[in-house]
Structure formats: C-alpha cells, structure tokens
Amino acid sequence: MSGQAETLLSVRGVETYYGKIIALRGVDLEVRRGEIVTMIGANGAGKSTLMMTICGDPRARSGQIVYDGLDITEMPTHEIMRMGIAQSPEGRRIFPRMTVMENLQMGAALVDPKHFEDDLKRVFELFPRLKERLHQRGGTLSGGEQQMLAIARALMSRPKLLLLDEPSLGLAPLIVKQIFETIRELNENEGLTVFLVEQNAFHALKLAHRGYVMVNGEITMSGTGAELLSREDVRAAYLEGGRH
Amino acid sequence: MASTRTDAPASDGKPAAEMPAQAAQGRLAASLKDAAVAAFLAGVLGFFFIGLRTDIEPGGLEITMRWTAWVVSILIVFGGRLALNLFVFRAQRPATGIVGAGLSGMGEALPGLGKWLMRGLFVFALVLPFFFMAAFPGKDRQFIDLAILILTYVMLGWGLNIVVGLAGLLDLGYVAFYAVGAYSFALLSQYFGFGFWMALPLAGILAAFWGIILGFPVLRLRGDYLAIVTLAFGEIIRVVLLNWYEFTGGPDGISGIPRPTFFGLEFSRGDDGFAAFFGLDYSPIHRFVYLYYIILALALITNVVTIRLRKLPIGRAWEALREDEIACRSLGINTRNTKLTAFSIGAMFGGFAGSFFATRQGFISPESFTFLESAIILAIVVLGGLGSQIGVVIAAIVTIGGIEMLRNLGFLTQIFGPGFDPVQYRMLIFGLAMVFIMVWKPRGLVSTREPSAVLKEKKRIGADMVAQGEGH
Numbered sequence: 219m220s221g222q223a224e225t226l227l228s229v230r231g232v233e234t235y236y237g238k239i240i241a242l243r244g245v246d247l248e249v250r251r252g253e254i255v256t257m258i259g260a261n262g263a264g265k266s267t268l269m270m271t272i273c274g275d276p277r278a279r280s281g282q283i284v285y286d287g288l289d290i291t292e293m294p295t296h297e298i299m300r301m302g303i304a305q306s307p308e309g310r311r312i313f314p315r316m317t318v319m320e321n322l323q324m325g326a327a328l329v330d331p332k333h334f335e336d337d338l339k340r341v342f343e344l345f346p347r348l349k350e351r352l353h354q355r356g357g358t359l360s361g362g363e364q365q366m367l368a369i370a371r372a373l374m375s376r377p378k379l380l381l382l383d384e385p386s387l388g389l390a391p392l393i394v395k396q397i398f399e400t401i402r403e404l405n406e407n408e409g410l411t412v413f414l415v416e417q418n419a420f421h422a423l424k425l426a427h428r429g430y431v432m433v434n435g436e437i438t439m440s441g442t443g444a445e446l447l448s449r450e451d452v453r454a455a456y457l458e459g460g461r462h
Numbered sequence: 463m464a465s466t467r468t469d470a471p472a473s474d475g476k477p478a479a480e481m482p483a484q485a486a487q488g489r490l491a492a493s494l495k496d497a498a499v500a501a502f503l504a505g506v507l508g509f510f511f512i513g514l515r516t517d518i519e520p521g522g523l524e525i526t527m528r529w530t531a532w533v534v535s536i537l538i539v540f541g542g543r544l545a546l547n548l549f550v551f552r553a554q555r556p557a558t559g560i561v562g563a564g565l566s567g568m569g570e571a572l573p574g575l576g577k578w579l580m581r582g583l584f585v586f587a588l589v590l591p592f593f594f595m596a597a598f599p600g601k602d603r604q605f606i607d608l609a610i611l612i613l614t615y616v617m618l619g620w621g622l623n624i625v626v627g628l629a630g631l632l633d634l635g636y637v638a639f640y641a642v643g644a645y646s647f648a649l650l651s652q653y654f655g656f657g658f659w660m661a662l663p664l665a666g667i668l669a670a671f672w673g674i675i676l677g678f679p680v681l682r683l684r685g686d687y688l689a690i691v692t693l694a695f696g697e698i699i700r701v702v703l704l705n706w707y708e709f710t711g712g713p714d715g716i717s718g719i720p721r722p723t724f725f726g727l728e729f730s731r732g733d734d735g736f737a738a739f740f741g742l743d744y745s746p747i748h749r750f751v752y753l754y755y756i757i758l759a760l761a762l763i764t765n766v767v768t769i770r771l772r773k774l775p776i777g778r779a780w781e782a783l784r785e786d787e788i789a790c791r792s793l794g795i796n797t798r799n800t801k802l803t804a805f806s807i808g809a810m811f812g813g814f815a816g817s818f819f820a821t822r823q824g825f826i827s828p829e830s831f832t833f834l835e836s837a838i839i840l841a842i843v844v845l846g847g848l849g850s851q852i853g854v855v856i857a858a859i860v861t862i863g864g865i866e867m868l869r870n871l872g873f874l875t876q877i878f879g880p881g882f883d884p885v886q887y888r889m890l891i892f893g894l895a896m897v898f899i900m901v902w903k904p905r906g907l908v909s910t911r912e913p914s915a916v917l918k919e920k921k922r923i924g925a926d927m928v929a930q931g932e933g934h
Contacts, residue, residue: 273792299794307792313785316778317913324782327775328794353913375794 223250225284226379226411227272232281234264234271241267243435244281249379249413254405256414256422256443258456259432265415266308268432269383272413273305274298285379300328304377308384308415310368314357318348321356321367325374333376341370344400362393369397373404379411380404386418394418398425419456423447431456493547501540508535580852587613587758591751606750610757610822612862614815617761619842619854621811624768626840627849628777629804630784632689635696636839638676639669639809641831643816645703648716648826658722658821662814669813670806672699677805681798684787696836704828715827719820721749722756753822760818764811765851771807772914780804781849781914838862841892845899847906856907865892 227249234242241264249255259265271278274295283291290298299305304325313321322341326334342349345366351359359367365385372380382401386394398421404410416422423429423443431439431452439446446452513532516523586593590609594602618640625633646665650656656664680691703710710716721729727736729749736752737744771777779800782790790797820826842861846853868884868891903909 275788275791294796295791296794296796299792305792307789311786311789311792313782313789315785315911316781317915319915320778320781320913323915324778324790324793324795327779371793 223252225249226251226286227413228284229268229272230282230284232268232271232278232283234267234276235279236267236276241435242271242278245432245435245437247430247437249411251411252405252409253428254401254412254414254426256416256426256429257432258416258419258422258429258446260456261417263432264435265432266383267435269305269308269381269413269415272298272381273303299375302376302378303381304372304375304379305381306365306368306372306383306385309387310364312356312359312364312367312371314355316356317353318351318356318359318367319353321371322348322374325371327375329374329376337374337376341373344373344403345370362389362397365389365393365397366400369400377410379413382412382414384416385414386416386421394421398422401425419452420447423452489552490548493544493552496547497540497544500543501536504539505532505536508532583852583855591754595747595751603747603750606747606754608863608866610750610754611866612858613754613757613761614819614822615839615842615858615862616855617757617764617815617818618812618839619846619858620761620764620768620851621808621815622839622843623808623846623849623851623854624771624780624811625804625808626843628768628772628784629780629801631801631804632685632692633805633808634689634693634833634836634840635676635699636692636808636812637831637833637836638696638699639673639812640816640819640835641699641703641828642669642672642809643813644820644826644830645710645716645816646813647817647820648719649710651720652716652718657720658817662817665817666810666813669816670810673806673809674802676809677802681801693833693836696831696833700828700831703831711827713827713829715825715829717825719824719826721824722752722821724752757818757822760814764814767807768851776800776803778914841896845896845906847903847908847910849911850906850908853906853908860895861892864895 225248227247229245229247232242232245233240245264245268247255247257247268257265257268267276270276272283274290274293278291281291282289285298285301285303288301290301313324316324322338323334326337329337347363348366348370351363356364356367365387369380369382369385372382385397385401389397401412401414402425405412414422414426423446426443429441429443429446430437431446439449439452441449447457509532512535513528515526515528517526518524591602591606594605594609598605618636621639622633622636625631625636643665646668647656647658647661650661650664676692676695680688683691704712706712723729724736727734727739729736729752731744732738735744736742736748742748768777772781779790779795780803782793782795783797783800783804787797790800819830823830838861842854842857845861846855846857865885865888868888899907
C-alpha cells in the first residue's frame with residue numbers, strides 16, 4: 219500500500235506554542251495518498267494541536283506544512299480548507315440549532331451546488347440514520363449520530379484528505395466499531411486519504427495503515443499499524459486494561 | 463404574612479377526597495382570614511405612609527388626611543391577597559402554573575398560527591391608515607403617527623436581528639448606525655440641498671461603511687467583550703455628534719430637514735402641492751399617510767431581504783457562525799467576511815431607518831440617539847425571540863405601543879391623585895413585563911426556528927423537532 223504512493227501531506231519540524239507554552243516540539247509526519255494514518259497519544263500529548271496547526275489555527279511558529287505540493291503553513295484557515303482538506307473537529311462541533319439538512323448544507327458551502335443531491339445520497343448510504351433525522355435539530359441527536367453528522371458534514375465538501383479528531387470520543391463501543399468500519403469503507407471504496415487522531419489506540423491502529431505515537435509534543439514511535447500494535451512498549455502505555 | 467401560606471391547606475389532616483365541599487369552605491375561610499390580616503397590616507403601615515400628607519408651610523408642616531387613598535390601598539391589599547390565596551397559594555392548580563403552561567404552549571402553536579397571523583398583520587398593515595381614518599376620525603393622526611413609530615422600531619428590530627439574531631454578534635451600539643443614517647441625511651440636505659430620496663441610499667451606504675469600520679476592530683471578540691466595545695462605539699458616535707459643534711450643530715441639533723416628496727410633489731397647501739395636483743382637498747393627514755407607506759415599504763424591504771438572505775449561503779453562514787465559529791472556519795468559511803457583511807447589512811438598514819426618522823421629525827439632535835434606544839431595540843429583538851421575524855413585530859407592538867398606551871390610562875389619576883402620571887412608571891412596567899416574559903418564555907415570544915432548507919417537498923416540520931432546548 220505505502221512506499222510508492224506520493225505524499226499528500228507532509229509536516230516538517232513544526233513547532234507550535236500557546237503563548238509561551240510549547241505544545242509541539244518539532245513534529246515530522248507524512249500522509250501518502252490513499253492511506254489511513256493514525257496518531258495516538260495520551261491526553262495533552264498535542265494530537266489535537268497538531269490537527270489544528272495543519273488547519274492553520276493556531277499557526278506553526280516554525281517548520282513547514284506542505285499539502286499537495288503547496289506550502290500551506292501561512293495560509294488563512296478558510297483557504298486551507300478550500301484546498302480539499304476537511305475536518306471533523308474534536309468534540310464534533312456540529313451546529314446544534316440547525317437541522318441535520320442545514321448542517322450538511324454548511325459542509326457543502328464551498329462545492330458546486332449541482333453536486334449537492336448526489337453527495338447527499340452518498341452520505342445517506344454511509345449513514346442511513348442521518349436520513350431519518352434529516353429535519354431534526356442537530357442538538358437533539360445522540361452522541362453517535364452527532365459524530366456521524368460531523369463526518370458526513372466533512373464529506374460533503376468532497377475532500378481529498380479527511381482529518382478526524384477523536385471520532386470515538388464518548389461513544390459506545392458498538393457505535394465506535396460502526397464509525398471505524400465506515401472510515402475503512404470510505405478509504406477502500408473511494409480511495410479517501412484519512413488522518414485520524416485517536417485515544418482509542420487499539421481500534422485506531424487496527425484500522426490504520428501506518429501510525430505515529432505522540433508523547434509530550436514529540437513523535438516517539440512510528441510504523442505500520444500492525445507493527446505498533448505488536449510492540450510491547452505501545453501495548454504497555456496505550457493498551458493497558460485490555461481492548462477498549 | 464408568608465408564614466400563613468404553608469400551614470393552612472392540609473392542617474386539619476383529613477383525607478382530601480372525603481369532604482371536598484368542606485375543604486373548599488375551609489379554604490375560603492382561611493383565605494378570608496389571611497386577607498383580612500394582610501389588609502389590617504396594610505392599614506396600620508399605610509396610615510402614615512399613605513393616609514397622611516405633609517407639606518411644608520411657613521411656620522411648620524401642614525398635615526392633610528387622605529382617607530380615600532388609604533381606604534383604596536387597604537381594599538387593594540385585601541382583594542389582591544384574597545385572589546392570590548384563592549388562585550395561587552391554596553388552589554389545587556395554581557393559576558400561575560396554568561398561565562405559564564399556556565404561554566409555553568403558545569410558542570408551539572405559533573408556527574402554524576404564525577403564517578396566518580403574518581398574513582393577517584400584513585393585510586392590516588396595508589389598509590391601516592384608511593382603517594384609522596374611517597374608525598377614529600378625530601384621532602387618526604395620532605394613531606397613524608404611533609403606527610409609524612412602531613414600524614420604525616420594527617424595521618430597526620429587523621435590522622438588528624441580522625446582527626444579533628442571525629449572526630449572534632451582541633451589538634449594544636446599534637443606535638450609532640441609526641444616528642449615522644439620520645445625520646447623513648440631515649447634513650447632506652443642509653450642506654448640499656439633497657432631498658430625502660437622494661439621501662436615502664447614501665445614508666444606507668454610509669451606515670454600512672461605519673458598520674465595517676466598527677466590524678474590523680471587533681472581529682476577534684465575542685459575547686461580553688463584543689457587547690462592551692459596541693456599546694462604547696455607540697457612545698463615541700453620539701459624543702462626537704454632540705461636540706462637533708461647527709459641523710453638526712452639537713446639542714442644538716439640525717432643524718429644517720426636508721420632508722419627503724411624492725415624485726417631486728410636496729405635501730403642501732400650495733397650487734403645486736400633492737393635494738392640488740390630484741384634485742383633492744388639502745389635508746395634513748396626507749403627509750402622515752405617505753410617511754406611513756414609506757416606512758412600511760422600507761420595513762418590508764428589510765424583511766424580504768433578510769428572509770432571502772437566510773436561504774442564501776451567506777445567511778446560513780451567519781447562523782452557523784452564531785452556532786460555532788471554529789466549526790465554521792474548519793468548513794472553509796471566511797469568518798471575517800461573514801461577520802463584516804452581517805455588521806454592514808444590519809447597519810445599512812439602521813441607516814435607512816435613521817434617515818426616515820430625520821425626515822419624519824424634521825429635526826434631529828444627539829439626544830435621540832442615547833444608549834436607551836439601543837437597549838429598547840435589543841429588547842425588542844430578544845423579547846421577540848432571537849432570529850424570529852414575526853417575533854420582532856409582536857415585541858415592537860407590545861413595547862412601543864405599550865409605552866404609548868400608558869399615556870391614555872387617565873382613570874389611574876382618579877385613584878392616585880391628579881399628580882399621578884403613568885408615563886413616569888413606563889420603565890418600571892417595561893422592566894416588569896420583560897422579567898415576566900423571560901421567566902415564562904426564556905427564549906422570547908417566538909422561540910421556534912424555521913429551517914432555511916428542506917429536502918424537496920416542503921413538508922411541515924413538527925414544532926417539537928425545532929423547538930429550542932434550554933441548553934443551546
């Protein structure tokens with residue numbers, strides 16, 4: 219799978235600060251076209267900061283982020299998102315007072331409206347539950363449905379690269395399995411490139427082609443998902459207490 | 463007095479179902495007794511505060527007894543306490559609960575009712591001047607004037623609704639744009655001889671420009687911080703108008719602002735006036751009717767534009783921005799431009815309303831653009847239900863019309879003496895009304911939100927689905 223495919227996103231020596239506090243200490247990372255890459259790590263390791271830095275908010279103080287051959291380090295957030303990157307942010311962040319339909323429409327804000335009906339059909343196939351809830355207010359959905367909506371909303375922008383920040387957050391194991399299964403389908407059937415940040419290390423590493431482990435703002439390990447899963451130190455640090 | 467509230471209802475210990483009639487009788491007796499005690503206390507306390515009136519006289523105080531006021535106050539306490547006892551404190555179903563439930567139910571019934579209410583109001587608004595001329599020949603001028611005032615606030619409310627209700631940017635200085643619009647027209651007419659119709663678009667553009675000027679520094683602010691800065695902005699505009707004497711006339715204001723013309727025809731008595739041209743008898747009411755239709759048209763334009771914008775990407779972006787700014791950015795929405803358009807379009811309608819205000823009054827001064835105006839406009843938007851167009855109309859009628867109604871409560875002077883002026887208490891009553899609405903309808907009178915997009919067939923969406931939760 220990997221190896222010969224070209225690089226879609228590369229992060230080189232990125233440092234990010236919150237005021238004087240350093241959050242990312244020179245992160246290097248690569249996502250190739252058609253891959254699922256995951257980044258695991260404990261709370262406060264800097265996973266979400268890395269994801270937000272890719273989107274340009276907060277900005278990297280040093281280092282370089284290159285997407286599809288273009289340096290996007292200094293680009294405004296909304297222009298980065300217009301280049302075919304879509305994000306399902308941490309905590310889902312759907313629009314609670316708008317209906318599911320309106321949420322999906324917001325996701326398609328940048329796309330030619332003639333694709334809208336087709337894209338809508340496509341996300342309904344992936345998440346049939348959303349079709350049932352179409353005219354319901356986003357805030358009245360259950361946690362799992364909200365996560366589905368967040369991913370569906372991101373997909374509505376026809377992305378080349380999908381950034382997912384902790385899609386398993388606060389969800390029942392069965393729903394988590396369902397959502398990860400959908401991500402695999404998207405990757406296998408449509409060749410969608412996915413960069414996944416997770417705490418649920420077992421599921422994430424099983425799903426991903428390659429993985430990175432982040433500790434304290436630095437990447438300490440990397441390898442294929444299976445490799446990392448079999449390593450003793452990874453198991454001890456992130457899979458203690460069995461398979462979540 | 464409150465201590466009697468708890469002991470009476472179940473003190474006899476009998477099962478309630480056994481003797482309902484006797485229980486009711488006991489309740490009445492206890493209520494009467496409680497009310498009598500309250501009336502007695504009111505009589506004792508009120509004897510000095512209400513019954514005696516002291517005036518300073520040469521050589522001491524002159525004391526006059528006010529028996530009527532004293533007795534009336536005792537009777538009010540007795541009656542009020544009795545009513546509270548019977549219907550709230552000791553009732554099986556407290557009346558407050560029923561009223562509260564009714565008020566909450568009203569919001570759910572409104573989306574269906576709303577359409578017809580809106581059509582009814584619209585038709586009534588179209589024929590209103592003729593209705594008043596036919597129904598109240600002596601008072602038509604006063605009523606049409608009031609309708610003009612209410613419509614001005616409806617328009618301001620709709621303008622502010624774009625900023626506060628849709629984009630979720632709390633703006634406490636909206637009156638600044640109203641002032642910019644009014645002064646733009648007044649100054650353009652004073653220095654360059656512009657008429658109303660020429661100045662109107664310019665006033666809107668200038669106000670929109672100031673909206674962008676305000677928008678830039680506050681782009682990064684939200685909530686409380688934004689409110690403080692916009693409040694300051696409103697005051698800055700007013701203070702500048704007040705102190706730039708050579709240009710704006712300062713506290714003296716600007717007078718002699720031209721009246722609007724009807725395709726060049728003035729509403730004057732002369733041979734080239736409106737009445738003479740159409741062969742009508744001259745009447746000053748023509749001008750009022752004309753002003754009414756101008757503000758009605760302006761307000762309707764505001765409404766139609768807002769409704770259209772809500773269904774366009776920019777309007778949806780405003781609402782999404784209100785919901786979650788970070789999510790908006792991560793969907794590729796340029797939040798800076800979205801905020802600036804909300805500020806400038808809201809300001810533009812404020813500017814239109816301002817230049818209408820100037821032409822209606824013929825005179826403006828900074829006194830008309832105090833913070834209180836901003837507060838009233840914001841209150842109209844919040845009471846109506848943020849983002850609801852019909853809610854703004856109802857709230858404007860209730861607040862502005864309500865304040866005016868107080869002027870007509872002449873009978874109160876017969877109770878409280880000739881010096882009593884209900885208008886002085888308008889802010890108190892206004893505040894009380896707001897508290898009650900916020901207790902019973904915390905999300906405003908119309909709290910449902912009509913979705914701006916539906917799939918294919920426009921199917922009715924149940925109120926329970928779109929009703930606003932307390933949390934969001």
